[in-house]
Amino acid sequence: MNNNKLYKPMYLRNNIISCLIILLIFSCSEEKVDADILITNGTVYNGTDKASSNALIAIKDDKIVFVGNEGDVKITATKTIDAKGLIVSPGFIDPHTHADREYKDKKTAHNLPFMMQGITTTIVGNDGDSFYPAKKYQRLYSEQGIGTNAVQLIGHHEILKAVIGKSNVEPTPDDIAKMQELMQKEMDAGAFGMSTGLYYAPGSYTSTDEVIALAEIVAKNGGVYDTHLRDESSNTIGLVASVQEAIQIGRQAKLPIHISHIKCLGVDVWHQSDSIIKIIEAARKEGIEITANQYPYDASGTSLNAAVSPRWAESGGKDSLLYRAFNPKLKERIFEETRNNIRRRGGAEKLLVVKCNNATYLGKTLQQISELLNIPPEQAVYPVLETGYVRVASFNMNPDDIHNFMKQDWVVTGSDGNTGHPRKYGTFPRKYHKYVKQDSIVDMATFINGSTSKTANIFRIPKRGQIKEGYYADIIIFNPETFRDIADYKDAFQYAEGLEYSIINGKVSIEKGEFTGLLNGKVLKKK
Structure with missing residues (x-):
């Protein structure tokens, strides 16, 4: 009997078995991820790096449980979002x-x-x-x-x-x-x-x-x-x-x-x-x-009184401001300081009323309101404030x-x-x-x-603002x-x-x- 003829099939059989065992080991060791949501194919910016990636992102409950490449894990997800052509952030x-x-x-x-x-x-x-x-x-x-x-x-x-x-x-x-x-x-x-x-x-x-x-x-x-x-x-x-x-x-x-x-x-x-x-x-x-x-x-945005009224005149609240603005002993000082505050913001034409209880003033600049009321802008501020809360966009x-x-x-x-x-x-x-x-x-x-x-x-x-496992x-x-x-x-x-x-x-x-x-x-x- 030729021993070499027996040896070769046995040798090949052992190699095949070894390969199968190795494949089985790798198959068993592959990471498995159970996810609620899987995001694929997106251009991912993780919140810290300068470069983007094409990482998969898996979510379970309220956390990110995986960020990485497709070949690294086997992911089973209830919902998959295909983000091809989109930015993921x-x-x-x-x-x-x-x-x-x-x-x-x-x-x-x-x-x-x-x-x-x-x-x-x-x-x-x-x-x-x-x-x-x-x-x-x-x-x-x-x-x-x-x-x-x-x-x-x-x-x-x-x-x-x-x-x-x-x-x-x-x-x-x-x-x-x-x-x-x-x-x-x-x-x-x-x-x-x-x-x-x-x-x-x-x-x-x-x-x-x-x-x-x-x-x-x-x-x-x-x-x-x-x-x-x-x-x-x-x-x-x-x-x-x-x-x-x-x-x-x-x-x-x-x-x-x-x-x-x-x-x-x-x-x-x-x-x-x-x-x-x-x-x-x-x-x-x-x-x-x-x-x-x-x-x-x-343009910034704030209340009209905050934009142009003197702070000292607001002590006690808006009612106190309006009382002082119509007080003969104080109003000239208030108007003068209001005029200068309007100048700082680029002029009455740069103040646009964006919220007001009176529709007559809404969508108009302070300059337009001044012309409507036929009084200087610094004086026009206060009849407008009498209507209630007034917000302006200030182009400054x-x-x-x-x-x-x-x-x-x-x-x-x-x-x-x-x-x-x-x-x-x-x-x-x-x-x-x-x-x-x-x-x-x-x-x-x-x-x-x-x-x-x-x-x-x-x-x-903590644990917000990044696409990162555990966040x-x-x-x-x-x-x-x-x-x-x-x-x-x-x-x-x-x-x-x-x-x-x-x-x-x-x-x-x-x-x-x-x-x-x-x-x-x-x-x-x-x-």
Whole structure:
């Protein structure tokens, strides 16, 4: 018998068995992922990197459970979204929204003006104004549901009003101690920090040291200080001094400082962006954490009285302002200061009324109203204010300053969304469409990173703002050809276009451009 003839078949058989065993081992070791949602074929920006990828993204419950290549895993998903030709991004985080006004009303709690922009998380309680106390509104939002996630800041004004009211009164040491106690309670409730509106009454009456006393409580709790500067123009201490004040608060209280909607507002401070950037860069090198947000518009939006009335005349509230404006002993001084404030904003033709109870004034400039009433613009302000709450769009910014701030790596996107201004419906898609796609002021990754992970890091929001395994599944998918703002100053109430999907906490809120009706947002609390 030839042993070689027996050996060869046995040898081949053993090799085949070995190969089968190896294949079986690899087959058994292949990672298997059970997912609720699988996103395929998209151009993925993860929120931190400069380059995109074609990664698969798997979602289970409210978390991202896989990000990677198709060959690495075997994924079984209940729902698959084919994102071919689309951009996949972390959901946008808006650091300045006033969206709490939407959340508190069941009819608007979906927060669609923000959601349709790709926003999945909003910071609320800005400019020193918040719904107080925090716990009350946490319960309300949780019980009735909200469309997007909410991060609460505690408004400085609410603490002031609770202790000393709205008048220009210097607090005693006991008053300061009471304010600190209230601030601690709000931080204990899960607030992420405090906000100030030092331009607005009653915050404008507060000294820097008083603000620092409250900021120190926030610092002890790991919170953030968000501020509308005392002066964005030349109304009181000036823009440069106001930035320096914010830095001083950060330095002494030892906490992060975030400047809301950084700008050079009005003709007196145009082209000061270079100086402001140098001051902030020097503070950052010193070790002070200072950042800012910016909306991509050349018009700000605020109340008419805040825009042009003297702060001292507002002590006690709007009724007190109107009383003084018609007081023979005070009105000339008020008119003179109002006239100068109108000049700072570029003139009466640059102030457009976008919200007013009297339809006669709505949609008109202050110059047109002045001509209608046949009185000077500075006097026309006050009959208009008698009709109730009045908002204006104030066209007061220079494109050079807008571009200069936008290019800084410490500036993120924020809407300051408010009724009557198109930024409430259009900020994020406008920044993409105009400043990324059309004008190439920033690139795609810079836009996305500055609308997601950077904002999450600034406000210490854990596990949001990135497409990363273990992070919460807040993900948007938009069409790069059609993603754009529609709202303008003639009609500020138009939803943005081009958002195909929004996934919030692992659940689909926008599908194929339409709202699903689900309120998937949560109130986030600082731990």
